[in-house]
Amino acid sequence: MVIDDSRAMRLILRRIVTQLGFEVVEAGNGREALxxxxxxxxxxxxxxxxxxxxxxxxxxxxxxxxxxxxxxQITLMMVTTESEHGQIVRALAAGAHEYVIKxxxxxxxxxxxxxxxxxxxxxxx
Amino acid sequence: MALTQQEFAFVSGLVRREAAIVLETGKExxxxxxxxxxxxxxxxxxxxxxxxxxxxxxxxxxxxxxALTTNETSWxxxxxxxxxxxxxxxxxxxxxxxxxxxxxxxxxxxSSGQEPYGLAMLLEESLKSSRQYEILATDISAEMLExxxxxxxxxxxxxxxxxxxxxxxxxxxxxxxxxxxxxxxxNITFQKVNLAAPLPPVQPFDVxxxxxxxxxxxxxxxxxxxxxxxxxxxxxxxxFLGAAETTIGIDDxxxxxxxxxxxxxxxxxxxxxxxxxxxxx
Amino acid sequence: MTSPxxxxxxxxxxxxxxxxxxPEGTNPFLPSEQAPTMPCVIAAVSVTGAWEGHVVxxxxxxxxxxxxxALLGMEDExxxxxxxxxxxxxLVNVIGGNVKSLLPDGSLLSLPHVATIDEGVNKWPAAVExxxxxxxxxxxxxxxxxxxxxxxx
Numbered sequence: 001m002v003i004d005d006s007r008a009m010r011l012i013l014r015r016i017v018t019q020l021g022f023e024v025v026e027a028g029n030g031r032e033a034l035x036x037x038x039x040x041x042x043x044x045x046x047x048x049x050x051x052x053x054x055x056x057x058x059x060x061x062x063x064x065x066x067x068x069x070x071x072x073q074i075t076l077m078m079v080t081t082e083s084e085h086g087q088i089v090r091a092l093a094a095g096a097h098e099y100v101i102k103x104x105x106x107x108x109x110x111x112x113x114x115x116x117x118x119x120x121x122x123x124x125x
Numbered sequence: 126m127a128l129t130q131q132e133f134a135f136v137s138g139l140v141r142r143e144a145a146i147v148l149e150t151g152k153e154x155x156x157x158x159x160x161x162x163x164x165x166x167x168x169x170x171x172x173x174x175x176x177x178x179x180x181x182x183x184x185x186x187x188x189x190x191x192a193l194t195t196n197e198t199s200w201x202x203x204x205x206x207x208x209x210x211x212x213x214x215x216x217x218x219x220x221x222x223x224x225x226x227x228x229x230x231x232x233x234x235x236s237s238g239q240e241p242y243g244l245a246m247l248l249e250e251s252l253k254s255s256r257q258y259e260i261l262a263t264d265i266s267a268e269m270l271e272x273x274x275x276x277x278x279x280x281x282x283x284x285x286x287x288x289x290x291x292x293x294x295x296x297x298x299x300x301x302x303x304x305x306x307x308x309x310x311x312n313i314t315f316q317k318v319n320l321a322a323p324l325p326p327v328q329p330f331d332v333x334x335x336x337x338x339x340x341x342x343x344x345x346x347x348x349x350x351x352x353x354x355x356x357x358x359x360x361x362x363x364x365f366l367g368a369a370e371t372t373i374g375i376d377d378x379x380x381x382x383x384x385x386x387x388x389x390x391x392x393x394x395x396x397x398x399x400x401x402x403x404x405x406x
Numbered sequence: 407m408t409s410p411x412x413x414x415x416x417x418x419x420x421x422x423x424x425x426x427x428x429p430e431g432t433n434p435f436l437p438s439e440q441a442p443t444m445p446c447v448i449a450a451v452s453v454t455g456a457w458e459g460h461v462v463x464x465x466x467x468x469x470x471x472x473x474x475x476a477l478l479g480m481e482d483e484x485x486x487x488x489x490x491x492x493x494x495x496x497l498v499n500v501i502g503g504n505v506k507s508l509l510p511d512g513s514l515l516s517l518p519h520v521a522t523i524d525e526g527v528n529k530w531p532a533a534v535e536x537x538x539x540x541x542x543x544x545x546x547x548x549x550x551x552x553x554x555x556x557x558x559x
Binding site for chain 1: 421422424425426429477478479492493495496499500502503504506507511515517
């Protein structure tokens with residue numbers, strides 16, 4: 001699941017993870033993403049989450065997902081320009097598993113997913 | 126001032142010979158953009174004059190190769206050798222060494238420093254706090270060593286295969302960059318070493334990382350490099366090579382062993398009584 | 407807290423280019439005296455809170471098109487005005503976000519705003535320029551500047 005209010009960024013991320021063999025669903029903010037999660041038979045393996053979005057931001061989304069037992073299996077990865085040390089610590093404390101700072105190269109996303117065991121490390125560039 | 130055809134030909138010939146990278150005509154602007162910072166740093170008034178100096182001064186030619194071939198390298202993305210290091214090798218060494226013995230690790234082609242700092246993070250996370258360690262980080266490029274020593278990395282670099290808990294624990298923001306903490310830096314010594322020449326005398330190592338270096342050497346050089354490295358290893362030490370590299374058919378003094386999901390190499394005598402490792406090949 | 411400098415802008419811009427517009431590192435943004443003239447495309451984000459000001463990118467029309475097609479992976483002639491708004495809006499958002507990380511804690515970033523200016527006025531009243539990076543990419547001019555309101559600067 002790709003959650004970002006920018007269509008351009010959703011497109012970039014979709015391109016990267018599609019090449020890794022993932023199927024992608026998109027949401028434009030945290031609220032839309034939660035609604036989408038409710039409607040899915042099977043939750044996604046991983047969510048790539050922007051921080052600053054209207055309605056519900058990425059941090060609130062992470063907190064909401066972490067509070068529900070049935071979403072335990074979803075790996076949460078922030079993908080955001082927020083890069084202050086303290087902000088990263090906040091996201092981890094809220095329950096995010098990984099963190100990529102924008103701008104990022106495709107390898108950065110692939111390698112973080114490999115660290116999380118979501119793609120085999122043999123598929124590296 | 127634009128580069129002349131001759132100057133560009135010198136630069137493209139240089140990177141083709143040294144790094145097998147082809148710079149086609151038309152990339153003059155790229156050469157200029159990458160070399161301008163070097164010219165400024167060395168107090169040379171123009172890129173043209175910097176190129177002229179580089180034709181006489183080997184060190185400057187090396188800087189040109191670095192500037193035109195450097196890509197961001199990843200920290201710990203190759204999971205297999207690093208988990209073999211923490212899950213098989215360190216427990217093995219903890220058993221074989223007395224509690225006060227310092228573990229000695231050699232990162233033999235450290236490039237911009239991601240490997241030695243990454244190893245230091247793994248050691249900090251895995252070892253008992255009473256166990257001391259030291260890392261020797263060497264490279265053939267003085268420019269690379271200078272960079273590695275500063276411990277400063279761009280945002281793009283810290284995005285590459287560095288688990289975020291390690292980022293927040295061992296780095297601080299420094300302007301647009303990130304600075305490696307003193308707790309890691311104090312255990313690492315940086316030194317310029319040419320692996321293809323006789324090595325300086327040092328205490329033997331418990332673990333050597335020599336990844337993606339042998340591929341650049343011919344068979345004879347590979348053999349002499351491996352022999353020299355073996356002479357600087359403890360008899361029960363461990364060597365990690367790149368995934369596409371091996372000692373097999375090059376140096377019989379090493380035996381391949383399986384460590385976790387990775388292959389490692391150990392001086393042959395050590396494998397008669399393997400601990401924490403099984404034979405393979 | 408020191409203000410962002412042209413060197414900071416240069417470091418950020420280089421990373422944005424390598425990530426999204428020039429992954430091979432063969433078409434870098436080249437700083438020069440050249441600046442976009444009208445008509446141009448302006449993309450801006452505002453910073454509010456602990457620090458107040460704007461981060462502004464301006465593109466020649468052609469540069470905005472090239473940047474958008476590179477970012478979105480499209481052909482130049484396929485790019486619509488909506489694509490340009492999304493793409494350059496995201497570029498200034500990422501650059502602005504990175505500038506924000508150099509500013510005091512408690513600074514907030516607005517949503518991006520993108521406009522085409524054919525002629526006339528393009529001003530940031532009550533703000534002074536802190537730093538500027540300008541140059542060309544694929545022979546088309548682009549400028550990036552940071553402005554702060556006079557009271558907090």
